[in-house]
Amino acid sequence: MEDEATTLAHAIGARVRHERTTRGWTLDQLSAAAGVSRRMLVNVEQGEANPSVGTLLRLAESLGLGLPALVEPPRTQTTRITRNGDGAVLWRGASGGSGVLVSVTQHPDVIELWEWRLEPGERHASEAHRDGTRELLHVHEGRLTVEVEGATLDLNTGDSLAFHGDLPHAYATTGSSPTRFSLAVYEPRVGEPRRTEHHRA
Structure with missing residues:
Protein backbone atom coordinates (compact mmCIF):
# COMPACT_ATOMS: atom_id res chain seq x y z
CA MET A 1 0.00 0.00 0.00
CA GLU A 72 -4.21 9.77 -14.74
CA PRO A 73 -2.28 10.14 -18.02
CA PRO A 74 -4.17 11.69 -20.94
CA ARG A 75 -6.04 9.16 -23.04
CA THR A 76 -7.87 9.12 -26.36
CA GLN A 77 -9.66 5.78 -26.25
CA THR A 78 -13.44 5.81 -25.79
CA THR A 79 -13.47 3.14 -23.08
CA ARG A 80 -11.32 2.44 -20.06
CA ILE A 81 -11.57 -0.25 -17.39
CA THR A 82 -10.31 0.39 -13.87
CA ARG A 83 -9.73 -2.99 -12.27
CA ASN A 84 -10.61 -3.67 -8.66
CA GLY A 85 -7.90 -2.15 -6.48
CA ASP A 86 -6.46 0.08 -9.23
CA GLY A 87 -8.26 3.31 -8.30
CA ALA A 88 -6.33 6.33 -7.04
CA VAL A 89 -6.52 6.61 -3.24
CA LEU A 90 -6.66 10.38 -2.74
CA TRP A 91 -7.82 10.51 0.88
CA ARG A 92 -6.97 8.42 3.92
CA GLY A 93 -8.66 8.82 7.27
CA ALA A 94 -6.91 8.70 10.62
CA SER A 95 -8.60 5.37 11.41
CA GLY A 96 -8.05 3.72 8.03
CA GLY A 97 -10.89 5.07 5.91
CA SER A 98 -10.29 5.99 2.27
CA GLY A 99 -11.58 7.98 -0.66
CA VAL A 100 -10.76 6.29 -3.98
CA LEU A 101 -11.21 7.89 -7.40
CA VAL A 102 -12.19 4.87 -9.48
CA SER A 103 -13.31 6.32 -12.81
CA VAL A 104 -13.48 9.67 -14.61
CA THR A 105 -14.47 11.35 -17.83
CA GLN A 106 -12.44 13.98 -19.66
CA HIS A 107 -12.91 17.74 -19.47
CA PRO A 108 -14.52 20.15 -20.06
CA ASP A 109 -17.52 18.54 -18.32
CA VAL A 110 -15.95 16.12 -15.87
CA ILE A 111 -17.72 13.31 -14.03
CA GLU A 112 -15.82 11.60 -11.23
CA LEU A 113 -16.83 8.29 -9.64
CA TRP A 114 -15.56 7.67 -6.10
CA GLU A 115 -15.71 4.83 -3.59
CA TRP A 116 -15.55 5.95 0.04
CA ARG A 117 -15.11 4.05 3.27
CA LEU A 118 -15.31 5.90 6.58
CA GLU A 119 -14.38 4.19 9.81
CA PRO A 120 -16.31 5.10 12.99
CA GLY A 121 -15.59 8.67 13.99
CA GLU A 122 -14.11 9.74 10.65
CA ARG A 123 -15.23 12.84 8.79
CA HIS A 124 -14.21 14.42 5.50
CA ALA A 125 -15.02 18.10 4.94
CA SER A 126 -14.90 20.02 1.67
CA GLU A 127 -15.35 23.66 0.82
CA ALA A 128 -17.56 24.62 -2.11
CA HIS A 129 -16.51 23.30 -5.52
CA ARG A 130 -16.77 25.07 -8.87
CA ASP A 131 -20.10 26.77 -9.57
CA GLY A 132 -22.55 24.26 -11.03
CA THR A 133 -20.96 21.17 -9.42
CA ARG A 134 -23.47 18.49 -8.46
CA GLU A 135 -22.96 15.35 -6.38
CA LEU A 136 -24.85 12.06 -6.11
CA LEU A 137 -24.14 9.48 -3.44
CA HIS A 138 -25.47 6.05 -2.51
CA VAL A 139 -24.87 4.39 0.85
CA HIS A 140 -23.90 0.72 0.47
CA GLU A 141 -23.21 -0.08 4.11
CA GLY A 142 -23.62 1.62 7.48
CA ARG A 143 -25.00 5.03 8.35
CA LEU A 144 -23.80 8.33 6.91
CA THR A 145 -24.30 11.93 7.90
CA VAL A 146 -23.97 14.50 5.12
CA GLU A 147 -23.64 18.17 6.00
CA VAL A 148 -24.53 20.66 3.27
CA GLU A 149 -24.11 24.35 4.06
CA GLY A 150 -25.16 23.89 7.69
CA ALA A 151 -27.95 21.35 7.12
CA THR A 152 -27.44 17.82 8.52
CA LEU A 153 -28.87 14.87 6.59
CA ASP A 154 -28.84 11.33 8.04
CA LEU A 155 -28.72 8.41 5.60
CA ASN A 156 -28.98 4.66 6.16
CA THR A 157 -27.90 1.68 4.07
CA GLY A 158 -29.58 1.86 0.67
CA ASP A 159 -30.36 5.59 0.88
CA SER A 160 -29.16 8.01 -1.76
CA LEU A 161 -28.76 11.78 -1.95
CA ALA A 162 -28.39 14.44 -4.63
CA PHE A 163 -27.00 17.82 -3.62
CA HIS A 164 -25.15 20.90 -4.81
CA GLY A 165 -21.40 20.39 -4.53
CA ASP A 166 -20.83 24.11 -5.01
CA LEU A 167 -21.83 24.57 -1.36
CA PRO A 168 -19.65 23.69 1.66
CA HIS A 169 -20.25 20.04 2.60
CA ALA A 170 -18.93 17.11 4.63
CA TYR A 171 -19.39 13.36 5.08
CA ALA A 172 -19.19 11.61 8.46
CA THR A 173 -19.91 8.20 9.93
CA THR A 174 -22.85 7.75 12.26
CA GLY A 175 -22.70 4.86 14.69
CA SER A 176 -20.09 2.28 15.56
CA SER A 177 -19.75 0.49 12.20
CA PRO A 178 -17.84 1.48 9.03
CA THR A 179 -19.74 3.25 6.28
CA ARG A 180 -19.27 2.59 2.56
CA PHE A 181 -20.75 4.79 -0.14
CA SER A 182 -20.24 5.59 -3.79
CA LEU A 183 -20.10 9.19 -4.94
CA ALA A 184 -20.48 10.73 -8.39
CA VAL A 185 -19.32 14.32 -8.90
CA TYR A 186 -20.29 16.35 -11.96
CA GLU A 187 -18.10 19.40 -12.53
CA PRO A 188 -18.94 21.53 -15.58
CA ARG A 189 -16.67 23.72 -17.66
CA VAL A 190 -13.38 22.60 -16.15
CA GLY A 191 -10.59 24.88 -17.36
CA GLU A 192 -12.80 27.95 -17.63
CA PRO A 193 -12.45 30.81 -15.13
CA ARG A 194 -14.57 30.40 -12.04
CA ARG A 195 -17.69 32.53 -11.82
CA THR A 196 -17.88 32.55 -8.04
CA GLU A 197 -15.52 33.24 -5.16
CA HIS A 198 -15.84 29.73 -3.73
CA HIS A 199 -12.66 27.86 -2.89
CA ARG A 200 -12.21 24.15 -2.42
CA ALA A 201 -11.03 22.26 0.62
Whole structure:
Protein backbone atom coordinates (compact mmCIF):
# COMPACT_ATOMS: atom_id res chain seq x y z
CA MET A 1 0.00 0.00 0.00
CA GLU A 2 2.88 2.34 0.80
CA ASP A 3 4.46 1.58 -2.58
CA GLU A 4 1.18 2.40 -4.33
CA ALA A 5 0.93 5.71 -2.45
CA THR A 6 4.52 6.57 -3.34
CA THR A 7 3.99 5.72 -7.01
CA LEU A 8 0.86 7.88 -7.12
CA ALA A 9 2.64 10.77 -5.38
CA HIS A 10 5.46 10.69 -7.94
CA ALA A 11 3.00 10.50 -10.84
CA ILE A 12 1.07 13.50 -9.53
CA GLY A 13 4.27 15.43 -8.93
CA ALA A 14 5.53 14.78 -12.46
CA ARG A 15 2.21 15.86 -13.97
CA VAL A 16 2.05 19.08 -11.92
CA ARG A 17 5.63 19.95 -12.86
CA HIS A 18 4.96 19.19 -16.54
CA GLU A 19 1.81 21.31 -16.66
CA ARG A 20 3.51 24.18 -14.81
CA THR A 21 6.61 24.25 -17.01
CA THR A 22 4.54 23.84 -20.19
CA ARG A 23 2.83 27.09 -19.26
CA GLY A 24 6.13 28.77 -18.47
CA TRP A 25 5.10 29.33 -14.86
CA THR A 26 7.51 29.57 -11.97
CA LEU A 27 6.90 27.78 -8.69
CA ASP A 28 5.96 31.11 -7.17
CA GLN A 29 3.39 31.83 -9.88
CA LEU A 30 1.60 28.51 -9.44
CA SER A 31 1.85 28.80 -5.67
CA ALA A 32 0.14 32.19 -5.76
CA ALA A 33 -2.51 31.10 -8.29
CA ALA A 34 -3.44 27.97 -6.31
CA GLY A 35 -3.14 29.40 -2.81
CA VAL A 36 -0.68 26.64 -1.93
CA SER A 37 2.60 27.35 -0.16
CA ARG A 38 5.77 27.18 -2.23
CA ARG A 39 7.20 24.56 0.11
CA MET A 40 4.13 22.35 -0.33
CA LEU A 41 4.30 22.79 -4.11
CA VAL A 42 7.96 21.79 -4.19
CA ASN A 43 7.18 18.72 -2.09
CA VAL A 44 4.29 17.79 -4.38
CA GLU A 45 6.40 18.11 -7.53
CA GLN A 46 9.14 15.98 -5.97
CA GLY A 47 6.62 13.31 -4.98
CA GLU A 48 7.48 13.77 -1.31
CA ALA A 49 4.13 15.14 -0.14
CA ASN A 50 0.82 13.47 0.60
CA PRO A 51 -1.36 16.41 -0.46
CA SER A 52 -4.98 16.66 0.59
CA VAL A 53 -7.75 16.35 -1.96
CA GLY A 54 -8.28 20.08 -1.49
CA THR A 55 -4.68 20.90 -2.40
CA LEU A 56 -4.90 18.73 -5.52
CA LEU A 57 -8.15 20.41 -6.52
CA ARG A 58 -6.63 23.88 -6.15
CA LEU A 59 -3.61 22.93 -8.24
CA ALA A 60 -5.75 21.27 -10.91
CA GLU A 61 -8.07 24.23 -11.19
CA SER A 62 -5.22 26.76 -11.30
CA LEU A 63 -3.70 24.80 -14.18
CA GLY A 64 -7.04 24.70 -16.00
CA LEU A 65 -7.41 20.97 -15.48
CA GLY A 66 -9.77 18.62 -13.70
CA LEU A 67 -8.57 16.54 -10.78
CA PRO A 68 -8.49 13.38 -12.95
CA ALA A 69 -5.83 14.97 -15.16
CA LEU A 70 -3.41 15.02 -12.22
CA VAL A 71 -3.85 11.37 -11.31
CA GLU A 72 -4.21 9.77 -14.74
CA PRO A 73 -2.28 10.14 -18.02
CA PRO A 74 -4.17 11.69 -20.94
CA ARG A 75 -6.04 9.16 -23.04
CA THR A 76 -7.87 9.12 -26.36
CA GLN A 77 -9.66 5.78 -26.25
CA THR A 78 -13.44 5.81 -25.79
CA THR A 79 -13.47 3.14 -23.08
CA ARG A 80 -11.32 2.44 -20.06
CA ILE A 81 -11.57 -0.25 -17.39
CA THR A 82 -10.31 0.39 -13.87
CA ARG A 83 -9.73 -2.99 -12.27
CA ASN A 84 -10.61 -3.67 -8.66
CA GLY A 85 -7.90 -2.15 -6.48
CA ASP A 86 -6.46 0.08 -9.23
CA GLY A 87 -8.26 3.31 -8.30
CA ALA A 88 -6.33 6.33 -7.04
CA VAL A 89 -6.52 6.61 -3.24
CA LEU A 90 -6.66 10.38 -2.74
CA TRP A 91 -7.82 10.51 0.88
CA ARG A 92 -6.97 8.42 3.92
CA GLY A 93 -8.66 8.82 7.27
CA ALA A 94 -6.91 8.70 10.62
CA SER A 95 -8.60 5.37 11.41
CA GLY A 96 -8.05 3.72 8.03
CA GLY A 97 -10.89 5.07 5.91
CA SER A 98 -10.29 5.99 2.27
CA GLY A 99 -11.58 7.98 -0.66
CA VAL A 100 -10.76 6.29 -3.98
CA LEU A 101 -11.21 7.89 -7.40
CA VAL A 102 -12.19 4.87 -9.48
CA SER A 103 -13.31 6.32 -12.81
CA VAL A 104 -13.48 9.67 -14.61
CA THR A 105 -14.47 11.35 -17.83
CA GLN A 106 -12.44 13.98 -19.66
CA HIS A 107 -12.91 17.74 -19.47
CA PRO A 108 -14.52 20.15 -20.06
CA ASP A 109 -17.52 18.54 -18.32
CA VAL A 110 -15.95 16.12 -15.87
CA ILE A 111 -17.72 13.31 -14.03
CA GLU A 112 -15.82 11.60 -11.23
CA LEU A 113 -16.83 8.29 -9.64
CA TRP A 114 -15.56 7.67 -6.10
CA GLU A 115 -15.71 4.83 -3.59
CA TRP A 116 -15.55 5.95 0.04
CA ARG A 117 -15.11 4.05 3.27
CA LEU A 118 -15.31 5.90 6.58
CA GLU A 119 -14.38 4.19 9.81
CA PRO A 120 -16.31 5.10 12.99
CA GLY A 121 -15.59 8.67 13.99
CA GLU A 122 -14.11 9.74 10.65
CA ARG A 123 -15.23 12.84 8.79
CA HIS A 124 -14.21 14.42 5.50
CA ALA A 125 -15.02 18.10 4.94
CA SER A 126 -14.90 20.02 1.67
CA GLU A 127 -15.35 23.66 0.82
CA ALA A 128 -17.56 24.62 -2.11
CA HIS A 129 -16.51 23.30 -5.52
CA ARG A 130 -16.77 25.07 -8.87
CA ASP A 131 -20.10 26.77 -9.57
CA GLY A 132 -22.55 24.26 -11.03
CA THR A 133 -20.96 21.17 -9.42
CA ARG A 134 -23.47 18.49 -8.46
CA GLU A 135 -22.96 15.35 -6.38
CA LEU A 136 -24.85 12.06 -6.11
CA LEU A 137 -24.14 9.48 -3.44
CA HIS A 138 -25.47 6.05 -2.51
CA VAL A 139 -24.87 4.39 0.85
CA HIS A 140 -23.90 0.72 0.47
CA GLU A 141 -23.21 -0.08 4.11
CA GLY A 142 -23.62 1.62 7.48
CA ARG A 143 -25.00 5.03 8.35
CA LEU A 144 -23.80 8.33 6.91
CA THR A 145 -24.30 11.93 7.90
CA VAL A 146 -23.97 14.50 5.12
CA GLU A 147 -23.64 18.17 6.00
CA VAL A 148 -24.53 20.66 3.27
CA GLU A 149 -24.11 24.35 4.06
CA GLY A 150 -25.16 23.89 7.69
CA ALA A 151 -27.95 21.35 7.12
CA THR A 152 -27.44 17.82 8.52
CA LEU A 153 -28.87 14.87 6.59
CA ASP A 154 -28.84 11.33 8.04
CA LEU A 155 -28.72 8.41 5.60
CA ASN A 156 -28.98 4.66 6.16
CA THR A 157 -27.90 1.68 4.07
CA GLY A 158 -29.58 1.86 0.67
CA ASP A 159 -30.36 5.59 0.88
CA SER A 160 -29.16 8.01 -1.76
CA LEU A 161 -28.76 11.78 -1.95
CA ALA A 162 -28.39 14.44 -4.63
CA PHE A 163 -27.00 17.82 -3.62
CA HIS A 164 -25.15 20.90 -4.81
CA GLY A 165 -21.40 20.39 -4.53
CA ASP A 166 -20.83 24.11 -5.01
CA LEU A 167 -21.83 24.57 -1.36
CA PRO A 168 -19.65 23.69 1.66
CA HIS A 169 -20.25 20.04 2.60
CA ALA A 170 -18.93 17.11 4.63
CA TYR A 171 -19.39 13.36 5.08
CA ALA A 172 -19.19 11.61 8.46
CA THR A 173 -19.91 8.20 9.93
CA THR A 174 -22.85 7.75 12.26
CA GLY A 175 -22.70 4.86 14.69
CA SER A 176 -20.09 2.28 15.56
CA SER A 177 -19.75 0.49 12.20
CA PRO A 178 -17.84 1.48 9.03
CA THR A 179 -19.74 3.25 6.28
CA ARG A 180 -19.27 2.59 2.56
CA PHE A 181 -20.75 4.79 -0.14
CA SER A 182 -20.24 5.59 -3.79
CA LEU A 183 -20.10 9.19 -4.94
CA ALA A 184 -20.48 10.73 -8.39
CA VAL A 185 -19.32 14.32 -8.90
CA TYR A 186 -20.29 16.35 -11.96
CA GLU A 187 -18.10 19.40 -12.53
CA PRO A 188 -18.94 21.53 -15.58
CA ARG A 189 -16.67 23.72 -17.66
CA VAL A 190 -13.38 22.60 -16.15
CA GLY A 191 -10.59 24.88 -17.36
CA GLU A 192 -12.80 27.95 -17.63
CA PRO A 193 -12.45 30.81 -15.13
CA ARG A 194 -14.57 30.40 -12.04
CA ARG A 195 -17.69 32.53 -11.82
CA THR A 196 -17.88 32.55 -8.04
CA GLU A 197 -15.52 33.24 -5.16
CA HIS A 198 -15.84 29.73 -3.73
CA HIS A 199 -12.66 27.86 -2.89
CA ARG A 200 -12.21 24.15 -2.42
CA ALA A 201 -11.03 22.26 0.62
